[in-house]
Each structure stands twice: as C-alpha cells, then as structure tokens.
C-alpha cells in the first residue's frame with residue numbers, strides 16, 4: 001500500500017453527483033458509479049493498481065476493476081458517488097472489506113493517511129507499528145487480509161526472491177569484473193541496465209511497489225553494488241534519480 005494523491009473531482013461528476021445519488025437511493029442495485037469519467041481518473045490516481053494491495057487492475061492485468069466505497073454504500077448511500085469516498089480496488093480487497101464500517105472502526109485510507117506511518121514491512125509481511133488490537137494498522141491488515149499466505153505473501157515471496165536473485169547476479173558480475181568494469185562494455189551494460197530495471201520495479205507505477213522498494217533498498221548486495229558502482233564512477237544520473245524516487249516507497253523494516 002502506498003500513499004495516493006487524489007486529483008480534483010471531475011467536473012462531469014460534480015454535474016451529475018446529485019442525480020446519480022438519487023438514482024442509487026431509488027434503486028440500490030444500480031451501479032451508478034460505473035462511469036468512465038469516474039473510474040478513469042481514479043485508476044490514474046492509483047496507477048492502475050488496487051489502492052490497498054497494489055495488485056494491477058484493469059488494462060491488460062486480467063483483474064477486474066472494482067470501485068470501493070470507503071464508507072460502504074448500503075449504510076452511507078449519500079456517499080455513493082462522493083469523490084473522496086471512492087477508491088479503485090481489486091476484487092479480493094473489495095470483497096474482504098465488504099460492509100466493514102470505517103466510521104466505527106477506522107482503517108487506513110491511503111488517500112488520507114500515509115500507510116508508512118502505521119505499518120512496517122519485514123520479510124514478506126506487513127506489520128502494524130502499534131500492536132494493539134484496535135490500532136488502525138492492525139485493523140487494516142486484519143480487515144483486508146493483507147498477509148493472506150496465498151493471495152499476498154506467496155506473491156511477495158516470489159517477486160522478492162526474483163529481485164534478490166537478480167541483485168546477487170549483478171553484484172557478482174560487478175565484483176568479478178571490477179578491475180576493468182569501466183571498459184568491459186557488455187558487463188557494465190548488463191549491471192547498470194539491470195539496476196535501472198530493478199529500480200523501476202520499485203516506483204509507484206509498478207505492482208507491489210512498497211514491498212519491492214523496501215526489499216531492494218534493504219538488500220545488502222544492492223547496497224554494496226551501489227557503493228561499488230559509485231566508487232567506479234558508474235552510478236549515473238538516471239540511477240540516482242530512480243534511486244531517490246523509489247526511496248519514497250520504502251517502509252520501515254521494524255517497529
């Protein structure tokens with residue numbers, strides 16, 4: 001989960017908000033929020049990912065787009081198309097959250113709260129910084145099942161393991177060839193382009209960016225590789241930019 005910046009309410013929604021709300025109140029089975037002018041800017045906001053678990057949704061992801069009503073629509077029908085109440089999500093998170101009442105029992109809304117203030121990442125799991133049962137961090141994890149072993153942790157493990165393997169490979173090439181890395185174009189390109197690709201997997205536009213950025217930035221091989229490339233004057237401008245940009249998604253790794 002990463003913090004999201006909500007864009008301004010689309011003008012077309014502002015124009016139709018009252019009518020759509022009334023339409024829903026008259027027939028609560030009507031999915032009045034299913035409009036491109038509502039859905040598209042929301043998907044842009046979340047980089048075409050679930051606002052909660054960061055799984056890719058829509059486009060060519062093979063995952064349906066669900067619009068989560070943060071305050072659920074059966075109890076709060078007047079908010080059925082309220083711009084601040086809508087979050088794009090995957091089917092899984094939407095189903096898990098279901099009719100959970102966030103007014104009575106708050107969870108993290110990533111457009112209002114920075115999830116990093118309440119959660120940390122260790123191994124393949126999110127943890128609440130505050131371990132109390134009624135803490136917003138713990139409740140968020142429990143309601144959304146963000147540590148489900150098959151749906152979440154296994155996916156993170158596979159991605160994290162792949163990332164670590166690649167980093168190790170690039171680091172070993174750099175160590176083995178350090179003496180003439182600057183002149184060995186093939187080795188140099190492999191390592192530098194490889195690092196750029198890995199850093200791009202940690203940007204907000206990438207799936208599971210919070211987990212990927214936290215894994216990469218705390219990987220000892222990656223830290224040593226960055227030092228080695230810097231020492232040999234090979235850590236270029238683009239790498240610096242990608243490194244700094246991806247750092248924003250890095251979580252604490254302990255309480």
Ligand SMILES: [Zn+2]
Pocket residue numbers: 050051052053054055089090091092093094
């Ligand atoms: Zn999700």
